[in-house]
Amino acid sequence: MSKRIKMGMMGGGHSSFIGIVHRIAAYMGEQYELVGGVFDHDFEKGKDFANSLELDIARVYADIDQFIKAENALDPKDRIAVVVIVTPNFLHYEMAKKLIQGGFHVICEKPVTTTSQEAVDLENLVAKHQVVFALTHTYTGYPMVRQMKSMIANGVIGNIQKVDAQYYQGWINPVIHEADKRKSVWRLDPKVSGISCCMGDIGVHAFNMIEYTTGLKVEKVLADLDTLYADNPLDIDGTALIRMNENVKGIIRASQIATGEENNLTMAAYGTKGALKWEQENPNYLTWLEEGQPARVLKPGNDYNTDFAQSSSKIAPGHPEGIFDAMGNIYLGAAKAIKGEKYHSGAFPTILDGVRGMKFIEAVVKSSAAENTWITIS
């Protein structure tokens, strides 16, 4: 095992919820060492946070520009090599841009940017500067999602002919029905959340799951979004009919008013020879349907899985792994890329996933506004 990758972080301080998820994911594979960063826009708070983690205060910076300048002045062997971006969404683009241009690898929370144009910019910069850019679409890290991707790629279920992905949550129901309450929700404020709430936050996961597992591309969408109230500017529910290459039709369903649902993401792909179905809340089961055969239920850790799935679980069959393990797998994949080691295709989502996601979000919003007509994704 080679040396740890020196890791920095933008955001993730005391007030951050998501920071700990990324730190745990980084710890899991023993590939990264958290060295410093800009943990808070309030420098003092950032330093205090660094102290709580017993980091070297000299590696805590007031802002990203100082971070880049100072780190790039260090001996390459001491310098932070990869930076995790877990700031509020609207800052992702500028930070990623500077970091890529500064020669840092980037691990970025979703959504990658607020527009597809920005995402394309980053795509070009990543290509130009030859850095690793990982986007934490966490669900792609589950072993059974990877098994699904592998089996489809191997032709196990034949040619795909129908896909159906769902992401249902109910969290916005308690705050959507009173005008005062819904005005106070930041996710419903276009200045903070951009052009979409439900599709931008979770519909895009369903979209990503479809493209990730099938290897196909969504070419057109026809969407019907729902704001439920006229004074609510953003969608809190929506359905998109999709058409993919190779003549595949499908559906993406998302909701934040699916009262009582927690995090009900599901993915089903039906092919000419069989089908595969997966549910995020029971991630250690993959159902394989085949005509004339009993349904088969695959679980992680078993030799019947592909190398990619097997290398994504850490323990013997029957010991459930969860969302932190999935994120850990993405960090592990990115580490291999950073170190120049060999890794499986799909080992971590890249800026290309970010570009695709932003284009999808823009297309569904456009379609819904245009009286539910078909919009082509370029």
Add this chain to the structure above:
Amino acid sequence: MSKRIKMGMMGGGHSSFIGIVHRIAAYMGEQYELVGGVFDHDFEKGKDFANSLELDIARVYADIDQFIKAENALDPKDRIAVVVIVTPNFLHYEMAKKLIQGGFHVICEKPVTTTSQEAVDLENLVAKHQVVFALTHTYTGYPMVRQMKSMIANGVIGNIQKVDAQYYQGWINPVIHEADKRKSVWRLDPKVSGISCCMGDIGVHAFNMIEYTTGLKVEKVLADLDTLYADNPLDIDGTALIRMNENVKGIIRASQIATGEENNLTMAAYGTKGALKWEQENPNYLTWLEEGQPARVLKPGNDYNTDFAQSSSKIAPGHPEGIFDAMGNIYLGAAKAIKGEKYHSGAFPTILDGVRGMKFIEAVVKSSAAENTWITIS
């Protein structure tokens, strides 16, 4: 307990698959006595079948006209009172028309007719002749579907804000991919099956489930149907975006190319106070979600159920009932109506369900043909 209702049957002879389902359903509640009918268009075969059931051969007829004439000549106390129609679909309308006009109650297999205009004709005739007309949308007979209907009517989940119904099967996959094979499937022949295969056969069940359980009406549809091959004239997969009264949006998904699926009909209704979810293949479970509460799983036979649900199960909790029991409940409801006894609203589907279903099928076909635009259901 009062006397048995004398029952006749159109079709249902040796070559019929569905006849036995209706006979068992009729036997279950001990409300009906099968007396005679036109069991086969081949008179000799019909008589042979009647013999096998030890029926009085005098009550077996060569055709429906002879049936009506002869039965109506009998003393009213001996006369067949209700007639079950289980002939091929295209015969339903003419038979139902004659029977209603002849003063017979009718229990008719789905689809009720081949056009909505015919269904409306029957609706008017039923009203005029004051007969009972039951349409065997079997799934509405399950206790937990009825519990769902009751709970929604009682306001348990508040105002509905989102519905999602699915009916996925895979049976057509083995025959759709070769031109010769798909040409030989009667369900894909418009002359036999009418304007739709998938939506007409199963999508309409999902539609019916939505209107039955929520009590709301679908006002508009936007559908995308799939024939998979250009030379296949009928849909074998389709999705309909729907808009209902009271500002409710929803989705109806149906497929016969969902490879490996058997009879995967599901229904979910999300309201301002909670949600209810049900699956046909596990019909004895109803999941009730409510914010801030553990998911609750209701089962038949328990006192916490409504009267309607309780009166739809025959045995103590924990003893599963199935599809025949569901059909039996519909026969029981129709028997009460025929006898003039009191029955729960929803105890059996009526001609109105038939009219709604035909209008839905016509609307989704029209929408899909019209480049996926919104079509209003009158």
Add this chain to the structure above:
Amino acid sequence: MSKRIKMGMMGGGHSSFIGIVHRIAAYMGEQYELVGGVFDHDFEKGKDFANSLELDIARVYADIDQFIKAENALDPKDRIAVVVIVTPNFLHYEMAKKLIQGGFHVICEKPVTTTSQEAVDLENLVAKHQVVFALTHTYTGYPMVRQMKSMIANGVIGNIQKVDAQYYQGWINPVIHEADKRKSVWRLDPKVSGISCCMGDIGVHAFNMIEYTTGLKVEKVLADLDTLYADNPLDIDGTALIRMNENVKGIIRASQIATGEENNLTMAAYGTKGALKWEQENPNYLTWLEEGQPARVLKPGNDYNTDFAQSSSKIAPGHPEGIFDAMGNIYLGAAKAIKGEKYHSGAFPTILDGVRGMKFIEAVVKSSAAENTWITIS
């Protein structure tokens, strides 16, 4: 299809709960015709009940002796051929004895008798008089239980090395904890229920399921029964360690104080090559485990099932059947035996199952009383 078998019934009148279950089961296969019987020990009530079913009052009798005498005086082609016994348990033996001696076939509710000696008597009489004797261990009628039996017989899971059956209910919890209440429960009265409550009523089903599916015999038991209160004379919970032939060990667990459980009967058999697991409350699923393979879930109606299982379901895959259908299968099996037609081994439980069950009940009670020592089942 041949003529209906003329069927009589002992008990099953207005006050009976179980009568309707048997009538429905008899109707389902269209093999039986209910003709008459002794529906109530109160003759007038029995006649009134017969009227409600529109039976010929001449075939309703005051008691079993008159029934036998009168029916045997009829022309054999008119005479009742099979009699269903659904009276209180303590009457089963005397009635069955008289009926067998009178030349009637018998379909008897469980438990067959109150002692194993009585059961052996009936076994001998059945052999002597060459009648069909079906014991309605209903759960053996489920298609997937029959599939399990067939697969084990076919060697699919190799040699059995471990069995585990459970039957958990909670119904007695609400009445067991107060002395007054528990004294009023007839199942806890030895004069009515015999020597055992829990093991006699439901433990014996678990025992039967083990012997039915594996084809092995329980040779010895060591049981620990629980009455919970010193003044309660009968077990309301119990576990039996078992030893079967071919060196197989196992466990039978039963409880009526498993609070909140409805009818949770499960059966698992582990063999050298694989395992099979089934649950009564989800009867349409059979889980097949095999080393190095994904779990497989078998469902009724599919061609991969054995002939025995396939002939035990009436409809296409994905349409759930339930407990009435299971009982119907037993009636269908008995009908074939009565008519002298060919039937699958295991098509209906016989007097031999009754003998085995009674010996099991006596052995577990004896073992528990003898400080939990091993008792051999002869």
Add this chain to the structure above:
Amino acid sequence: MSKRIKMGMMGGGHSSFIGIVHRIAAYMGEQYELVGGVFDHDFEKGKDFANSLELDIARVYADIDQFIKAENALDPKDRIAVVVIVTPNFLHYEMAKKLIQGGFHVICEKPVTTTSQEAVDLENLVAKHQVVFALTHTYTGYPMVRQMKSMIANGVIGNIQKVDAQYYQGWINPVIHEADKRKSVWRLDPKVSGISCCMGDIGVHAFNMIEYTTGLKVEKVLADLDTLYADNPLDIDGTALIRMNENVKGIIRASQIATGEENNLTMAAYGTKGALKWEQENPNYLTWLEEGQPARVLKPGNDYNTDFAQSSSKIAPGHPEGIFDAMGNIYLGAAKAIKGEKYHSGAFPTILDGVRGMKFIEAVVKSSAAENTWITIS
């Protein structure tokens, strides 16, 4: 957040499977810093391993005696405070003894020792030297197991009247049926594994789960163990009838010949007011049964859970956590104890769980050898 606890490790080097599990668990809560240890009995390999983790080689030792001597010579603020023991089982006792006597806190893999006497010795030493001793009975770290413990303690299901725990695996099936193969399995070698294989390895987890969740104590056991072959000295399957305080009876079932089972640990507790059921392979669901109520399914992260359960999950509802998270919770609990912070009762298993477990194992082996008689656990 206070400073990291300096952590050492005995074993866990390159050839260890379990080491990584403990390291991840330690990383998760950001409470520990791995500093050094004796990673391998081969000193060179141990140092190489330390290098791979970029540890200070000065803190890697040739053996435990050098470890203790050197670390105790350090300034207390630099000294390793807690030592994780993940060596082969037979070394646990001696190492733990020395470490406790040396003033180190200990986190020890299961089984704690090879005899109950040794465990009692450690219990006394822990008390004398006032160190924290955590035993990694991992399954007690799951949020829903902790919820079960809390709910029972709060009286939600009333007085317990029946418990049933199962731990079924199938891993030994492929190697047990051939004499050569079974002789080569170290778990079947009494010199390495002690007096029991199945009960010692997994039955004890089921036992621990019962005592952990109910707070009751097993007083007597009657066990029937199975070696399957006469030349196999150790049990590979077994059932124990148990009697607990407060008049509770129960069953512990364990098997390693439950072919095809992976890690099927389940726990059910039935009380006078309700029941709770949990399954390790679906750890994020806790089923709560109550008379006259629908079954309720609790999930982590929801406010309806107790503080103890809530503090044992790290993320919003609907995001599954797994076995590493469970182990992480135990490490977090031990960290609080080591730091002198307040922690929930049950936050980590202690030496007392180790003593109870060893006594249970000895009792079941004794009972089975003594013709399945009752053995009292002191």
